[in-house]
Amino acid sequence: MTQQTKKQFQKPEMTVEELQHALFEANQQLRMSNLALQEQEAMKNEIFSNISHDLRSPLTALSSSLEYLLSLEDFTKEQAEPYLNLMTTKVQGLGKLINDIFLLTTLENASHSLTLTPYPIGVYLEEVFFLYDADPSFSDYPLTLDLPLDFPYEVLLNPENFLRLLDNLMQNAKKYSVPGSSIVMGATIDSSNKEVILFVQDHGIGIPESLTSKIFQRTYTVSDARTPGSSGCGLGLSIASSIATLHGGYILCESKEKEGSTFYVHLPLYNH
Numbered sequence: 511m512t513q514q515t516k517k518q519f520q521k522p523e524m525t526v527e528e529l530q531h532a533l534f535e536a537n538q539q540l541r542m543s544n545l546a547l548q549e550q551e552a553m554k555n556e557i558f559s560n561i562s563h564d565l566r567s568p569l570t571a572l573s574s575s576l577e578y579l580l581s582l583e584d585f586t587k588e589q590a591e592p593y594l595n596l597m598t599t600k601v602q603g604l605g606k607l608i609n610d611i612f613l614l615t616t617l618e619n620a621s622h623s624l625t626l627t628p629y630p631i632g633v634y635l636e637e638v639f640f641l642y643d644a645d646p647s648f649s650d651y652p653l654t655l656d657l658p659l660d661f662p663y664e665v666l667l668n669p670e671n672f673l674r675l676l677d678n679l680m681q682n683a684k685k686y687s688v689p690g691s692s693i694v695m696g697a698t699i700d701s702s703n704k705e706v707i708l709f710v711q712d713h714g715i716g717i718p719e720s721l722t723s724k725i726f727q728r729t730y731t732v733s734d735a736r737t738p739g740s741s742g743c744g745l746g747l748s749i750a751s752s753i754a755t756l757h758g759g760y761i762l763c764e765s766k767e768k769e770g771s772t773f774y775v776h777l778p779l780y781n782h
């Protein structure tokens with residue numbers, strides 16, 4: 511009898527029951543992976559369809575305004591002005607959307623990393639705050655900077671990129687509030703002295719508690735926000751979240767409907 515045939519008659523390492531069990535487990539795992547893939551595919555399709563919708567609707571408004579203006583034999587500046595203003599807004603919205611899609615894909619590219627340098631976060635926040643304080647589009651929203659007098663902490667920062675994160679939070683704070691409602695920007699240190707926590711707080715419409723983590727998903731908008739006229743595409747918070755991740759941090763949201771929301775950005779403290 512050859513060596514090989516001998517081997518065939520050796521006692522199997524697993525009993526039939528054990529083999530059946532292993533097969534069952536493997537099958538279960540395959541089914542779970544398949545389900546996860548199907549979910550991912552459905553999410554991708556939804557994102558694609560939301561983005562297509564957000565690209566198509568301003569184009570429709572643009573082409574019908576153009577068609578209307580071209581159909582007139584003659585028109586005065588006053589007659590054309592509302593259409594030109596509408597077209598400008600739509601073109602700006604399209605530009606923002608295209609920039610956001612580009613930024614998000616760049617940030618989510620696995621090989622992407624940011625150049626980070628140690629930065630005194632209190633000084634940085636003051637600089638950013640004064641940008642908004644001087645911004646006429648925020649003039650109807652009383653702004654407060656809530657920063658301890660002595661805040662000597664440093665974090666690793668890409669100042670330009672981090673401004674995109676804060677800007678998304680500040681624009682949301684304004685967009686989802688009514689004029690006259692105050693917005694607070696601030697920073698604090700966590701109790702274990704390991705993280706700096708930046709926050710943006712508004713007193714606007716708020717978010718149902720069950721949705722405070724969903725809003726970070728790409729193109730997710732709380733249903734009534736995705737209404738005609740709302741310029742939100744649901745990319746701002748996913749961009750903010752990717753930027754926080756690239757800084758070694760994360761964002762949390764606390765909110766109460768009709769009372770307002772606070773977004774907390776946790777960043778690791780830089781130790782020399």
Ligand SMILES: Nc1ncnc2c1ncn2[C@@H]1O[C@H](COP(=O)(O)OP(=O)(O)OP(=O)(O)O)[C@@H](O)[C@H]1O
Binds near residue numbers: 610686732748
């Ligand atoms: N401060 C806030 N108050 C209430 N709802 C908010 C606030 N910030 C975000 N949301 C909700 O979360 C959703 C996702 O926010 P996100 O910033 O990602 O998208 P967006 O503001 O709709 O569009 P954009 O891509 O222009 O930022 C918003 O559509 C809104 O429903």
Ligand SMILES: [Mg+2]
Binds near residue numbers: 678682742
């Ligand atoms: Mg937004």
